Amino acid sequence: MTSFDLSLYLVTDRELSKGRSLSYIVEEAVKGGVTMVQLREKDCTTREFYELGMRMKALLSPLSIPLIINDRLDIALAVDADGLHIGQSDMPWQVARRILGKDKILGLSVETMQQAEEANRMDVDYIGISPVFATLTKTDTLQLFGLNGLKEATSLSRHPAVAIGGINLQNAAQVVNSGADGIAVVSAIASVDNPRQAARELKLTIKKEVPNE
Numbered sequence: 171m172t173s174f175d176l177s178l179y180l181v182t183d184r185e186l187s188k189g190r191s192l193s194y195i196v197e198e199a200v201k202g203g204v205t206m207v208q209l210r211e212k213d214c215t216t217r218e219f220y221e222l223g224m225r226m227k228a229l230l231s232p233l234s235i236p237l238i239i240n241d242r243l244d245i246a247l248a249v250d251a252d253g254l255h256i257g258q259s260d261m262p263w264q265v266a267r268r269i270l271g272k273d274k275i276l277g278l279s280v281e282t283m284q285q286a287e288e289a290n291r292m293d294v295d296y297i298g299i300s301p302v303f304a305t306l307t308k309t310d311t312l313q314l315f316g317l318n319g320l321k322e323a324t325s326l327s328r329h330p331a332v333a334i335g336g337i338n339l340q341n342a343a344q345v346v347n348s349g350a351d352g353i354a355v356v357s358a359i360a361s362v363d364n365p366r367q368a369a370r371e372l373k374l375t376i377k378k379e380v381p382n383e
């Protein structure tokens with residue numbers, strides 16, 4: 171499998187990018203220290219998704235930053251992405267794993283403690299604990315894990331875990347101190363004026379180190 175580093179995981183949403191191109195946001199975010207990128211675009215045609223995927227692949231592959239596709243196994247295969255991220259109502263993990271093969275990264279969102287526990291019996295490469303805090307970016311969330319829920323979920327999980335939902339500079343350190351291997355963010359990077367600086371500051375907060383430029 172492609173090796174991966176969940177520490178600062180950017181999840182995209184063009185709607186929050188304030189008119190700037192996705193390539194700009196992603197490029198800046200990577201310069202600031204993002205370690206992984208998930209292309210998550212809900213409001214686009216298959217063709218658009220494919221073309222965005224190809225663009226992201228061309229941008230990220232030379233930098234050795236894994237590109238993960240949200241939901242769409244067909245797009246993940248078509249663009250030869252590094253992996254796929256599925257939710258509880260997407261393609262069953264067994265099917266995704268069979269079609270993707272062992273070499274690709276497979277991530278799964280868990281929205282309850284029970285789902286976190288069930289994921290221990292699944293051949294996935296990481297879980298996304300979702301959501302930790304309240305967020306305006308995703309509206310169909312079930313319950314909030316909060317920091318205590320996050321601690322419980324990370325300690326019962328045998329998989330690496332990334333936390334998502336409402337994570338920002340103010341709470342990022344607490345999130346990693348609660349056992350998460352990384353933070354996944356949308357708005358804290360994609361909707362701010364300076365995505366590179368935002369990524370740098372988040373990275374510093376969670377890793378206490380500055381990325382090379």
Ligand code: TZP
Nearest residue numbers: 305307308335336355356357
């Ligand atoms: N899944 C759970 S919360 C969320 C997703 C995709 C959105 C997180 O967005 P933000 O802006 O980082 O709170």
Ligand code: MG
Nearest residue numbers: 241256257260
């Ligand atoms: Mg999904």
